[in-house]
Amino acid sequence: MSVKQSGRNNMANSLGYSVFLSTFEKQKMHLQGVGKNHPLVFVSLHISEEFSDTYTKDMHAMCAWLNEEGFRIVADVSTKSLELFQVSSVREIAKLLDVYALRLDYGFDHAEMLALAKEMPIVLNASTIRVDEVEDLVREGKEILAMHNYYPRCETGLDEEYFLRITKSLQAAGIHVIAFIPGDVLKRGPIFEGLPTLEHHRHISPYAAFMELTLKYHVDQVFVGDPGISAYEIQRIQSYCDTEVIDIPVTLKHAEYFYDKEVTCRIDSPSWIIRVEEARLLKKADEHIVPNNTTTREVGAITMDNDSYLRYAGEVQIVRSPLPADNRVNIIGHVSPKDLSILKLVKGGMKIRFVREDM
Known part of the structure; x- marks a missing residue:
């Protein structure tokens, strides 16, 4: 089934990967077994730092392995690629490497793109x-996608x-759009500053960047730009794809029974806080919450109302905009700094889950 046939939601429910010749041996161990659902992988055929006397041989071997594992290759090509592989057309490259789709970078005019689009996905x-x-x-065209840089x-x-x-505008024209998030391990050299599409994603977690692209910007599929992403981040992303429950990585100093519990953002939560609907129901009847750590509530603070708030004792909130100190409100934990952008994505009625921050 093609990406076009499978539809936008199915695309969003699979994470794409970038594979580089220079880091392929390190990436293989993480990619083994991942290709069973035929996800897309992005391979660039014109990265100058990777050129060598054995470049075409090594690239052919890498693509053969990816195909055997079940991945569908999106090959990024330019006119330089034609020189490297000593062929006259990108069709020959597509056949040689058995790629699923070609991403046409610089050097191709519109007529060439149109002719190729009638033959294969571009x-x-x-x-x-x-x-x-x-x-x-x-x-x-047979199938047209658009991938950001x-x-x-x-x-x-x-x-x-x-x-x-x-x-x-591309989606309005009927084109599926793909964007990149940074990895958190094995960053791509020689700069090693991450490979995001959006600049403000460069130093946040891959999971937070994925959630923004999915829930705020509504892209059709997300790829990891860097060679490496940790198992922790993949687990968070896959968990959302499977359940649509938003994991919020946190560190709790109190009420640790909230870890891994699925709760609801109250539908009437204002923009400055997330109110946990089930919080007071989870509080034990004989539990006393004495005032403690009642300091200024910064963005990402997780709070619990203490006994001084009377019938509100046990209410749990996540702070989305700074709030002043209140001696009736204890700070019991914090959201991971690299995941703070997730908080603005949570709407009333959505399911969330506190998960332990990966230290």
Whole structure:
């Protein structure tokens, strides 16, 4: 089944990966067994730091392994790729490496893209394509996707306004849009500053970046730009894809019975806090909550009302905007600093779960 046939929701429910020739041997152990559901993998065929006398042989071996494991390869090609593989057309590269789709980078005119689109799935550069250039591709092409760039250099990633405008216009034209999040282990060199599409994702957790792309920006699929992402982050992402429960990584100093419990954001929660609907029901009848750590409530603070708040004792909230100290409100924990952006994504009625922060 093609990506186009499988639909937007199925695309969003699978994480794509980037595979690099220079880090492939390190990545293999993490990729083994992952390809059983035929996820997409992104492979660039024109990274100058990877060129060597054995480049084409090594790339062929890598792609053969990925295909054997069940991955579908999206190969990023330019006119430089033609020189490297000593072929006259990208069709020959596609056949040689058995790729699922070609992402056409610089060096190809519109006529070439249209001709190729009639033969196989192609992926456009979402970050630079003009929407008025894609109408005939969508109309006549076999399958058209659009993938944003990732940006290795700090301060060069896309801003929110541009990203949203391009993404929405491409989706309105009927094109599925893909974007990148950074990894948290095995960052891509030589800069090692992460490979996000959006600049403000560069130093947050992969999970938080994934959640923003999914719930706020509504992209159709998310790829990890860097070679490595930890099992902890993959577990958080896959958990949401499977259950639509939003995991919030936290450290609790009190009320540790909240760890791993699925609770609800009250539907009438204001923008500055998340009110946990079930909190007072989880409080033991004979439990006394004495005032403790009643300091200023910063963003990410997890609070519990103490006995001084009378019938509200046991109420749990997550702070989304700074609030002053209140001697009736204890701070019992904090959301992981790299996951704070998740809090603004939680709407009334959504299910959340406190999970232990990965230390």
